[in-house]
Amino acid sequence: MKQLEFMAVHAIFKILSTSLGPKGLDKVIVNIQKSKIFEKKDQQFDTDDLIITNDGATIMKSLPISHPLGIILQQLSNSIDTKIGDGTTSGVILACQLLKESEKLLIRNYHPNLIIKAFTIAYEQCIILLNSNSIQLSIPNDLLSNNNSGNSEKETIKILEQIISTSLSSKILNIYIKQFTKYCFQAISIIKEIIKQDDNSFNGNKVDQIKVFDNIQSNIKYIKLLGNNISSSKLIRGIILPLNLNYSNLISINSNELGNNETSSSSSSTFSAVLINFDIGYIDENSLKLIQYSNLNFNKREMIEKEKRQLEIKQAKEFIQNLKKKNETNNSNNNNNNNNNNNNNNNNNNNNNNNNNNNNIIIFSSKRISLICLKLLQDNNIKTIFNLDYNQLLDIQLVTNSPAILNSITSNNIISKNSSIYGNCNLNILFEKQSEYYIEIKNDHCKICTFLLKAPSIFIIEEVQRSLNDSISILSLIVESKNVIAGGGSNELMLSVGLEHFIKSDHFKELMKNEDPKDIIKYMNSIKAFSKSLEIIPKLLISNAGFDPIILFQHLKSIHKNNNNNNNNNNNNNNNNNNNNNNNNNNNNNISINLDNGKLSNMIELGVIESLKGKEIMLKMVIDTVSMIIKIDELIKN
Numbered sequence: 001m002k003q004l005e006f007m008a009v010h011a012i013f014k015i016l017s018t019s020l021g022p023k024g025l026d027k028v029i030v031n032i033q034k035s036k037i038f039e040k041k042d043q044q045f046d047t048d049d050l051i052i053t054n055d056g057a058t059i060m061k062s063l064p065i066s067h068p069l070g071i072i073l074q075q076l077s078n079s080i081d082t083k084i085g086d087g088t089t090s091g092v093i094l095a096c097q098l099l100k101e102s103e104k105l106l107i108r109n110y111h112p113n114l115i116i117k118a119f120t121i122a123y124e125q126c127i128i129l130l131n132s133n134s135i136q137l138s139i140p141n142d143l144l145s146n147n148n149s150g151n152s153e154k155e156t157i158k159i160l161e162q163i164i165s166t167s168l169s170s171k172i173l174n175i176y177i178k179q180f181t182k183y184c185f186q187a188i189s190i191i192k193e194i195i196k197q198d199d200n201s202f203n204g205n206k207v208d209q210i211k212v213f214d215n216i217q218s219n220i221k222y223i224k225l226l227g228n229n230i231s232s233s234k235l236i237r238g239i240i241l242p243l244n245l246n247y248s249n250l251i252s253i254n255s256n257e258l259g260n261n262e263t264s265s266s267s268s269s270t271f272s273a274v275l276i277n278f279d280i281g282y283i284d285e286n287s288l289k290l291i292q293y294s295n296l297n298f299n300k301r302e303m304i305e306k307e308k309r310q311l312e313i314k315q316a317k318e319f320i321q322n323l324k325k326k327n328e329t330n331n332s333n334n335n336n337n338n339n340n341n342n343n344n345n346n347n348n349n350n351n352n353n354n355n356n357n358n359n360n361i362i363i364f365s366s367k368r369i370s371l372i373c374l375k376l377l378q379d380n381n382i383k384t385i386f387n388l389d390y391n392q393l394l395d396i397q398l399v400t401n402s403p404a405i406l407n408s409i410t411s412n413n414i415i416s417k418n419s420s421i422y423g424n425c426n427l428n429i430l431f432e433k434q435s436e437y438y439i440e441i442k443n444d445h446c447k448i449c450t451f452l453l454k455a456p457s458i459f460i461i462e463e464v465q466r467s468l469n470d471s472i473s474i475l476s477l478i479v480e481s482k483n484v485i486a487g488g489g490s491n492e493l494m495l496s497v498g499l500e501h502f503i504k505s506d507h508f509k510e511l512m513k514n515e516d517p518k519d520i521i522k523y524m525n526s527i528k529a530f531s532k533s534l535e536i537i538p539k540l541l542i543s544n545a546g547f548d549p550i551i552l553f554q555h556l557k558s559i560h561k562n563n564n565n566n567n568n569n570n571n572n573n574n575n576n577n578n579n580n581n582n583n584n585n586n587n588n589n590n591i592s593i594n595l596d597n598g599k600l601s602n603m604i605e606l607g608v609i610e611s612l613k614g615k616e617i618m619l620k621m622v623i624d625t626v627s628m629i630i631k632i633d634e635l636i637k638n
Contacts, residue, residue, distance in 0.1 A: 006103050008067035013096035015063070019054040020089050020537070022166075023545040023595055026054045029062040052459045055466045056089030057081035069099075069629060076625045083621070084614040085216070085473020086167075090537055091618045097536045098626045101529035106630065110522055116627045118526030121511065122499055123623045127616060129498045130491065133589050134483045134612045135604070139210070159484075160185075160475060162607025167471040172463045176230055183235045183451070184471050188212055188479060190237055190449045191219040212476035220472065221395070221450040223438065224461045228454040233464070238399045238442035240450045241392060243429065245437060248385040249378050250429060271362040271383065272327050272422040273400040275393055277407050280319065280377075280386075281312045281370025309372070316373040319409050320380050326421055327361055362427065366393045383427075385439070399446045400425045474611060481613035486590035486603035489538030491615065494589045497560045499531040538592060545595040552593055556600065563588030 018025045029051040051062055060077035063070075073092055080091045098119070105115055137159065138152040164181045173180050193211040223240045243250065363377070365386040377384055388396075397405060400423030428440040438452075451468065455461045478484055485491050502508055503524045512520045538556065543549040592608070594601040603609065 006069070006099060008065070008070035009073065009096050009099045012060075012063070012065075012070060012073055013093060013100075016056055016059065016089055016093055016096075017540055018544060019056060019059065020093060021541040021544050021595065023541075024054045024089075025544070026052055027059055028052050029059065031062075050459070051462070053463055053466065055463075055470070056092060058466060060088065060092065068635060072625060072629060076621060079621055080618055083617055084477065084611075085213070086470040087610070087614060087618050091622055093536060093540065094533060095622045095625055097533040098530065098622065099629060101533050102626065102630045105522075105526060105529060110526065112630045112633075114519065114522055115526050115630060118523045119530055119623055119627065121523070122502075122527045122530040123619060125499060125502050126495045126619060129495055130485055130612060130615060131483075133491070133494060134485050137478070137482050137484060139479055139482050159604075159607065159609065160478065163478065163484075163609045164471050164475055166607040166609075167474055168467060172460060173230070173467050179231065180468065180471075184468065184475055186235055186237075187220055187449050187451075187472055188475055191215040191447055192479070193447070210480050212479050213473065215447070216469075216472060216476060219398075219448045221448070222465050223450060223452050224458070224465070225436075225452065225454050226458055226461070227456065230453075230455050230460070230464060232454045234452050235449060236440055236442055236452070237444060237449050238425070238440060238446060239395050239448060240430070240438050240440050240452055241388075243385070243437040243439040244387070247387040248383070249374065250383055250385065250427070250439065269360060269428075270424070270426050271360045273362050273364060273396070273402055273425050274323065274421050275397055275400070275402050275405045275423070276363060276365045276409075277367060277390070277393065277405050278365075278409055279367045279369070280316055280365070280409065281373035282368055312370065313372060313376070315409055316376055320376060320382065323361055323363075323382065324380070362425075364388060364393060364396050366390045395448065396425075396441060397423070398448045399423075399441050399443050401443065401446065474614070477611035477614045478609075481611055483612035484609045485612050485615060486592070486608065487610040488592040488595070488603040488606070488608040489541045490590050490592035490603045490608075491610065492534040492537040493557060493560050493592070496531045496534040497557065497564050499527055499534075501564055503527050541595060542593050545593075545598070547593070547595075547598045552598065556591070556593060559588055559591055559600070563591075 015027070019027060031050075051058060053059065057077055057080070060074050063074070065071055065074050073095060076095060077088050077092050080088045102115055106112070137156045139156060140153045161181055164184050165177050168174060168177050168180055191212060193215065195209045195211055221239055360381070360383070362383040362385070365384065366388045367386065369377070369384060369386045374384065393405060396402075402423030403420050406421065424443060426440075426442040428442070430438040430440065451465075453461050453464050455464060512523060515523065535553070535557075539549045539553050542552050590602050590604045591600055592603050593599070594606065
C-alpha cells in the first residue's frame with residue numbers, strides 16, 4: 001500500500017492527539033463555506049457556524065473529510081459514539097496508530113492477511129487479560145436509595161460517584177461536580193428498566209437484566225436556555241415544552257408567581273390528562289362538500305354557517321360532559337383502590353397523595369380548538385394546550401402514561417364506560433426573560449426526564465450537554481454490565497506488557513505449531529506492533545497533561561513489567577494461590593499517572609474507571625476497521 005494513501009490517517013491523528021484526556025486542548029471548528037467569515041470582515045458571525053470542543057466525536061463529525069480512509073475513520077468515530085457514548089478519541093487514535101504500524105509492516109512486504117490474523121490473536125488475548133483484571137460491582141436496583149444495606153452496595157455507590165466525578169472533572173462542569181453527579185444518578189434511575197428473566201440457570205437463580213444505554217437517546221431530553229449560570233440548570237422527571245400562550249389557557253395555574261425567574265415545584269398542580277388528535281369546534285369540511293355554496297344566496301349561506309356553529313358547540317358540550325363523567329369514574333375507582341390498599345397496609349400514604357387532586361382536567365391536542373369551544377372549556381375549568389407537534393404529543397403520552405391518543409371526537413373510548421382515557425401529570429409554568437414561557441409536565445412514575453440547561457454562552461451549553469451525555473453513557477454501561485476496569489491508560493499499558501509476554505509463552509507456541517518458522521517471526525512482529533500501538537494512549541495522556549512522557553512512561557512501564565513477571569513467578573510456584581495473584585493485580589495492574597500531580601497512583605482508588613463492556617466493543621470496532629483498511633491495495637477514482 002502506498003504511503004501517500006495514509007496521509008489522511010496521519011492528519012486525523014495529529015488533530016485528535018492533543019485533545020485526548022482530561023487535560024486535552026479544545027478545538028475551534030468553523031464552517032467556512034457556510035459562514036464566509038474569512039471573506040468579509042464586516043459580516044456578522046453566526047454562532048451556529050462555530051463549535052468549541054475537545055470531544056472527539058464532535059470533532060470527527062465536523063471535519064470536512066473527503067479522503068476515503070478518513071471517511072472510514074469518521075464512520076468508526078460515529079459507531080463508537082453511538083454504541084458506547086464515550087472513548088471516541090482514544091478509539092480513533094488507536095486505529096490511526098495501528099495503521100501507522102501496519103504501514104511499516106506492509107512496506108516490509110508482510111501480507112495483509114497475516115497482519116490481520118496476528119491482530120485478531122492479539123485482540124483475543126486482550127479480551128482474556130481485560131476479563132482477568134476486571135472488577136465486578138454489586139449494583140443496587142435503586143441507585144438513589146439510602147437503605148442499601150450491604151457494604152458491597154455502599155462501596156459500589158461510592159465507586160460510581162467517583163467515576164462520574166472523574167468524568168466531569170475533565171469537562172466544563174468541573175466546578176459543579178456534586179450537583180451534576182446527582183443529576184446523572186437521577187437520570188439513570190429514571191430511565192432504567194429492569195427486565196425480568198426466566199429461570200434458565202442450573203442453580204435455580206433468576207438474574208434480572210438492567211436496560212439503560214438504549215434508552216438514553218429517546219428518554220433523556222434537553223432544553224437549552226441562554227442566560228444565567230450553569231448552576232441554575234436542573235433536571236425534572238418529565239418533559240419541558242415551550243408554551244405559546246395563544247394556544248393555551250394555562251396562565252391561571254400559577255400566574256401569581258410568573259414574575260419569578262423560576263416557579264417552585266411546590267406550586268405545581270395535579271391534572272388528569274387526555275390526549276387528542278382531532279379538531280374541536282371545526283366540522284369536517286368533507287361533510288360539506290355536497291353543498292354548492294356558489295348557487296346559494298347570502299341568507300341561506302348564513303343559515304348554514306349558523307347551523308354549523310351550533311353543531312360544533314353541541315359536539316363540544318357532549319365531549320366536555322363525557323370527559324367529566326369519565327373523570328368522576330376514574331377518581332372513584334382510584335379512591336376505592338386506595339381504600340383497599342389502606343386496609344391492607346397503613347403505610348401507603350404516597351399512593352393517596354397522588355390521586356387526591358385529580359378533579360382538574362387538561363387536554364393536550366395536536367389540532368385546533370375554536371374560540372367558542374375554548375371558552376366552553378374554560379368555563380368548565382378544563383385546561384388546554386393545542387396546536388402541539390405530534391411528536392410532542394407522543395412524549396406527553398410517555399410522561400402521563402395515557403392509555404391512548406384519541407383520534408375522533410366520537411371515539412368509542414370516550415363513550416364506553418369500561419375504557420380509560422386519562423393519564424396523570426403535574427404542571428408547572430416557568431417564566432424566562434423576553435416573555436418566554438415553558439411548561440413542565442411531570443410524573444413521578446414516568447421513564448423520561450429532561451435537563452433544563454442554562455449558561456451565559458451557547459457554546460458552554462452545547463459543551464455541558466456533551467459532558468452530560470458522556471458521563472451518563474459511561475454510568476449506564478457500567479450499570480448494565482457491572483464489570484469495570486482501571487482507566488487512565490493503565491489497562492492499555494497492562495495489555496501492551498501482557499502481549500509482549502504472550503509471544504514468549506507456551507500458549508503462543510502452541511498456536512504457531514503449524515506455521516512456517518519465517519511466518520512465526522512475522523506474527524511476533526505484528527503482535528509487537530499491536531502492543532506498541534497500545535502504548536500511545538498513556539503516552540499522549542502524560543504529554544497532554546504537561547509532563548515528560550519519556551521519563552514517566554518508562555518508569556510506569558517498568559512497574560507493569562515487574563508486576564507481570566512477579567505474577568508469572570507466583571503462577572509457576574503455586575497455581576492455587578489465587579489471593580496473592582489478585583492482590584498483585586490490584587496493586588500494580590491498575591497503576592498509572594495521576595495527571596493532576598504527575599505521581600503514580602492506583603486508578604481504581606482515584607475513580608478513573610472504564611466499563612469492561614465498552615472497552616471490549618471499542619477494541620473490536622477498531623480491529624475490524626483497521627483490518628478492512630489494510631486489505632485495500634489500491635484506490636480507484638471513478
